[in-house]
Amino acid sequence: DAKTTQPPSMDCAEGRAANLPCNHSTISGNEYVYWYRQIHSQGPQYIIHGLKNNETNEMASLIITEDRKSSTLILPHATLRDTAVYYCIVRAPGDNFGNEKLTFGTGTRLTIIP
């Protein structure tokens, strides 16, 4: 799986949009970008994923650059409950296990400021 790079921490004011960047310059053509978050010590929670087109769901939007080497997760109106560690992962979907490690990096610790 391609490696991702995320800033270790970010702050965002409550009610503002939180934009979390992720670099994945070695991403392969069949690899998707996935975002998960982990609130305090709970199990990680899936947020969104995409291949090349921008995606939006009830939780967030995902913007992927045209060259697919980076992406941004957008939480449109951040609340205090969005304070969490956010993980960006790239991997191929389906049955393509091969030698993949499915490792979550250290992510970005997002703090929402009241």
Added chain:
Amino acid sequence: NAGVTQTPKFRVLKTGQSMTLLCAQDMNHEYMYWYRQDPGMGLRLIHYSVGEGTTAKGEVPDGYNVSRLKKQNFLLGLESAAPSQTSVYFCASSPRGGANVLTFGAGSRLTVL
């Protein structure tokens, strides 16, 4: 739906003791995974399974064994616990094919003295 359930939630062991962590999912998922999470290390894959009766090594498999005798259960065993295995363990499952989104359990906190 309970989703992914891990048992026990907390456990304290002495060095050399053995124990088993149980992961159960009720979503009929083919794939199951065991991760460990240590401070500053993110989540690292220990073992995973792509179906009943199959298991495979992840990134950090040493000192652990797993079994998937039933599709809904994935057991993680520590035969001789070491202090280095003090960690929070997360189980996850995902369906075969498709987007392969992982659903995680709430975690099991293990302390080895």
